[in-house]
Amino acid sequence: MAENKQYVSALDVGTSKVIALIGEVVADEINIVGMGLAESRGLKAGMVTNIDATAQAIHQAMSEAERMAECKITSVVTGISGNHIRSLNSQGVVKIKDGEVTKADIERAKDTAKAVNIPPDHQILHTVVQEYIIDNQPGVREPIGMSGVRLDTRVHIITGAVTALQNVQKCIERCGLKVDEIMLQPLVSADAVLTEDEKELGVCVIDIGGGTTDIAVYTNGAIRHTAVIPIAGDLITRDLAQALRTPYTAAERIKIFHGVALENLEGLDEMVEVPSVGDRLPRQISRRTLASVIGPRVEEILELTLNELRRAGFPEEVLTSGIVLTGGASLLRGVVELAEDVFNLPARIGVPQEVGTLSDRIRNPRYATVIGLLHAAKKRAQQNGISAGKPNRRTSNTVAEKPVISKNEKRPTPSPREDNEPNDLLLPPEPIPRKPSWISRTINWMKNNL
Numbered sequence: 231m232a233e234n235k236q237y238v239s240a241l242d243v244g245t246s247k248v249i250a251l252i253g254e255v256v257a258d259e260i261n262i263v264g265m266g267l268a269e270s271r272g273l274k275a276g277m278v279t280n281i282d283a284t285a286q287a288i289h290q291a292m293s294e295a296e297r298m299a300e301c302k303i304t305s306v307v308t309g310i311s312g313n314h315i316r317s318l319n320s321q322g323v324v325k326i327k328d329g330e331v332t333k334a335d336i337e338r339a340k341d342t343a344k345a346v347n348i349p350p351d352h353q354i355l356h357t358v359v360q361e362y363i364i365d366n367q368p369g370v371r372e373p374i375g376m377s378g379v380r381l382d383t384r385v386h387i388i389t390g391a392v393t394a395l396q397n398v399q400k401c402i403e404r405c406g407l408k409v410d411e412i413m414l415q416p417l418v419s420a421d422a423v424l425t426e427d428e429k430e431l432g433v434c435v436i437d438i439g440g441g442t443t444d445i446a447v448y449t450n451g452a453i454r455h456t457a458v459i460p461i462a463g464d465l466i467t468r469d470l471a472q473a474l475r476t477p478y479t480a481a482e483r484i485k486i487f488h489g490v491a492l493e494n495l496e497g498l499d500e501m502v503e504v505p506s507v508g509d510r511l512p513r514q515i516s517r518r519t520l521a522s523v524i525g526p527r528v529e530e531i532l533e534l535t536l537n538e539l540r541r542a543g544f545p546e547e548v549l550t551s552g553i554v555l556t557g558g559a560s561l562l563r564g565v566v567e568l569a570e571d572v573f574n575l576p577a578r579i580g581v582p583q584e585v586g587t588l589s590d591r592i593r594n595p596r597y598a599t600v601i602g603l604l605h606a607a608k609k610r611a612q613q614n615g616i617s618a619g620k621p622n623r624r625t626s627n628t629v630a631e632k633p634v635i636s637k638n639e640k641r642p643t644p645s646p647r648e649d650n651e652p653n654d655l656l657l658p659p660e661p662i663p664r665k666p667s668w669i670s671r672t673i674n675w676m677k678n679n680l
Contacts, residue, residue, distance in 0.1 A: 235254055235333060235617065235620075235621055236254065236255040236611060236617045237252040237253070237254055237299070237301055237303065237617050237618045237620075238252070238253045238254075238255060238307075238604060238607035238608050238610075238617075238618050239251065239252050239253070239287065239292075239295075239303045239305065239306045239307070239604075239607060239610050239618040239621040240253075240307050240308070240538070240600050240601075240603035240604040240606075241291070241292065241307070241308040241600075241603070242309055242415075242597075242599045242600035242603060243270065243273065243284065243287075243288065243308060243309070243398060243402075244270055244273070244276075244347055244439055244440055244441070244599070245270060245273045245275065245276055245399070245439060245441025245442065245462075246268045246269075246270055246439070246440030246441070246442060246463070246464065247267060247268065247269060247270050247440070247553035247559070248267070248268045248269075248284075248287040248288055248290075248291045248382045249265070249266070249267055249291060250264075250265065250266040250267075250288075250291040250292045250294070250306075250600075250602045251265055251295065251408050251592075251597075251600050251603075251604050252264035252265070252296070252298075252299040252301065252303060252618075252619070252661050253300075253604050253607075253608070255611060255612070257609055258612075260304065260604060260605075260608055261299075262604075263298070263299040264294075264295035264296060264297075264298040264299025264301070264591065265294075265295050265298060265592070266292055266293065266294030266295035266296075266298070267291055267294070267535050268287040268288070268290040268291040268294075269287065270284065270440075271283045271284075271287065272284030272285075272286075272287065272401075273441060274580060275312060275313060275441045275442055275460040276310070276311035276312035276313075276415075276439075276441050276442040276458065276460070277312045277314070277394050277397070278394070278397040278398060278401060278477060280587060281397065281401055281404070281524055282398055284331070284401040285400075285401045285402075285404040285405055288364075288401055288402060288404075288405050288407075288461075289404075289405045291620050292306075292405060292407065293354075298618075299619075300621060300622050301518060301619045301620060301621045301622055302619050302620055302621075302622060303407065303619035304406050304407065304408060304618060304619055304620075305407060305408040305409070305410045305618045306402065306409065306410065306607075306618065306620075307409075307410050307411045307413065307416065307603050307604075307606050307607040307610065308398065308402060308409060308411075308412055308413070308603065309412070309413050309415040309418055309599055309602075309603055309631070310355075310390060310394065310395065310412050310413070310414065310415065310462070311396055311414070311415040311416070311439070311441075311442045311444055311458050312390075312391075312394055312458060313387060313442070313458055313459070313460040314352075314390055314394050315355075315388065315389070315414065315456070315457070315458045316348075316349075316352065316388070316389045316390075317386060317387065317388045317389070317455065317456045317457065317544075318346065318386075318387050319345045319384065319385070319386055319387070319454070319573070320344070320346050320384075320385055320386075320387055321382065321383070321384050321385075322338075322339045322340060322341070322342030322345070322382070322383045322385070323339070323342065323344055323345070323380060323381070323382045323383075323657065324338045324339045324342055324345030324380075324381050324383075325379065325380060325381075326364075326378050326379055326381050327382065327563065329377055329378070329379070330375060330376070330377055331364065331373040331374055331375060331376050331377075331379075331381060332374065333374060333656075335373075335381050336362075336373065336374070336381070336383070338385055339381050339382070339383035340357060340359070340385060341384045341597055342383075343357070343383050343384070343387075344357055344385070344387065346387065348387075348389050349389075350390055351391055351392055351393070352389040352390060352392065353389060353390065353392050353395065354387060354388070354389050355388045355389060355390045355395075355412065355413070355414055356386075356387070356388040356413070356414060356417065356605040357385050357386075357387055357388075358385060358386045358387075358388070358417075358452070358453050359383060359384070359385050359452075360384045360386055360389050360450075360452035360453065360454070361381065361384050361450070361452060362377055362381065362383055362384075362457035363381075363382035363384070364375040364378040364380070364381055364382070365378045365379055365380055366528060367636075369450075373453075379498045386452070386453050386454065386455075387520065387649060388414050388417075388446075388456055390414075390628070394459075395412055398412060398426060399412070403574075410610060410618070411606065411610060412609070413603060413606055414456060414560075415439075415442075415444050415599050416435060416437055416444035416445060416446040416456050416457075416458070417446060417453065417602070418599055418603050418605070418606055419437045419444060419446070419556055419557075419580075419599045419602050420435040420446040420448065420453075420554075420602070421584065421602045421605055421606075421669070422556075422582045422598045422599070422601040422602035422605065423435065423446065423472050423554055423556050423579075423580030423582060423583065423595075423598050424580070425583075426451070426552060427447065427551070428551040428554070429449075429452070429610035430450060430451045431449075431450040431454060431550040431551040432447075432448065432449040432450075432531070432548050432549045432550045432551055433447075433448050433549060433550075433551040433553070433554055434446070434447050434448075434539060434544070434549050434554070435447075435448075435554045435556065435580065436535055436537075436553060436554070436556070436557075436569075437463050437514060437556050437557040437598065437599065438463060438531060438555065438556075438557040438558070438559035438560055439462050439463060439557045439558060439574060439599075440462060440463045440464050440558065441460070441462055441463075442455075442458050442459065442460055442461075442462050443458070443459040443461060443462045443531055443534070443535060443536060443557075444457075444458055444459075444557075445457045445458070445459070445535055445539070447539065447542070447544050447549070449544075449548060449549075453543045454544070455539075455544060457539065457542070459475065459531070459534050459535065461530070461531055461534065462531065462557075462559065463485075463557075463558055463559045465527055465531075466489075466524055466527045466528065466559065467481050467482045467485055468481075468486060469523060469524075469527050470484065470485055470520070470523055470524065471592075472505075472522075473523045474502050474504050474515070475506065475507060476505050476506065476507065477505065477507060479559070480504070480505045484502060484504065484520065485520075485524065486558070488500075488502045488517055488520060489520060489524050489562045489563070490517050490518075490525075490562065490563045490564050491521065491524055491525050491528045491529075491562045491563065491564040491565040491567075491568045491615025492521060492525055492564030492567055492568055493518055493521040493522055493562050495521070495563065495567075497517075498516060498517040498518040498521060499516055499517070499518065500516065500517050501514045501515065501516055502514070502515055502516070502517060504518065514598075521564070524562065525564075525568065528559065528562065528565060528568060529568060529572060530600065531559075532568065532569055532572040532573070533572060538571060538574060546573060546574055546575055549573075549575055551576075552575040552576035552577055552578070553569050553570075553573050553575055553576070553577040553578075553608055553662050554577070554579075554580040555569055555577060555578070555579055555580060555595070556579070556580035556581075556595040556598040557595055557596065557598065558595070558596045558598075560579050560580070560595045561579075561594075561595060561596070566578065579595055580598060581593055581594065581595055581598075582594075582595075582597060582598050582601040582602075617678075619644065
């Protein structure tokens with residue numbers, strides 16, 4: 231019976247982290263049975279810069295997920311991003327044979343719409359149908375079986391650089407895995423966090439990751455525009471490291487655990503310990519000071535997004551449902567209020583929707599992309615009837631053990647957090663508060679007794 235299990239696997243190869251998820255399809259639902267995390271050091275702005283380092287991170291994350299799921303994965307669905315991504319809207323018109331729309335007519339119309347000029351170093355990633363028009367009747371969602379003479383298909387075409395796609399595929403294949411499909415990250419992120427009503431009314435998803443900010447615009451239930459801005463969370467971290475004169479890893483930890491995007495919020499007088507470079511003693515700064523560094527960078531990312539939307543012909547009036555923020559940087563306190571000020575639209579945090587037995591740990595904007603990839607893997611598996619892996623063979627006397635992480639893979643767990651700060655295993659733990667010095671104790675005694 232165990233051999234009949236249908237597994238699906240998703241791999242999010244990001245600039246800051248690699249996440250692997252393994253799910254088991256049960257009654258049209260996904261039960262997540264395995265998860266792996268690894269720090270990513272081989273990508274910059276969403277593109278591979280070191281194949282060996284990226285392959286090592288993929289192997290570490292996938293091995294951890296396989297141990298947890300007690301299975302062996304052979305193929306994955308993965309995503310891609312980067313400033314090489316291009317998108318355009320196209321249209322194809324064909325004559326309907328026999329007066330009734332068939333699947334062959336739809337494929338011919340799609341092929342006609344794909345006959346557009348794209349750079350020779352690019353290839354088509356996705357051809358997403360926006361709507362069908364039959365004899366000047368717009369808004370047709372399912373045309374098969376309808377009568378007509380002329381079929382008009384409007385599609386959204388997404389292209390990517392051939393070399394960028396090949397590099398991602400090489401990294402995954404080095405780990406002994408087959409790539410079932412490479413998908414655009416903003417598309418799958420949007421599928422994970424949006425509702426159908428939002429897609430109908432008009433909405434913009436902004437996925438602020440580690441190396442790229444991904445944009446997806448929906449109106450009338452269909453994708454209308456996608457774009458990638460090569461500026462994201464790592465810019466915030468680098469500015470923070472320079473402004474505070476602290477190591478990059480410490481700046482990343484401070485950003486995630488204590489980062490604030492607005493200076494005028496309440497409760498920002500709390501002091502945060504900032505490690506210094508070299509042998510210098512750590513310093514204390516307020517969270518309001520952090521906001522003065524982080525806020526302008528987040529505002530810059532949002533303004534670049536607004537300019538991209540206006541350039542593509544999507545003014546704020548079209549986005550009735552407003553803005554949905556997802557990705558790691560969306561967890562910064564005050565980012566929703568800042569987005570509402572920049573776009574003059576309502577905004578919310580996009581959390582992945584329920585997926586079977588999805589745990590609270592994975593219901594986090596950081597995992598929106600990998601959850602969307604898992605959805606896509608499930609659809610593909612159901613269409614083809616193929617499993618992405620097989621359960622490990624065990625004898626009847628073998629007792630299942632919990633997955634063991636080796637010393638090289640062991641990562642400390644952060645301490646409890648405030649607000650909506652994420653629990654990321656890739657981060658070092660919160661520093662232990664130091665005892666006050668004898669000078670501080672003397673001053674406190676004088677205040678209380680004199």
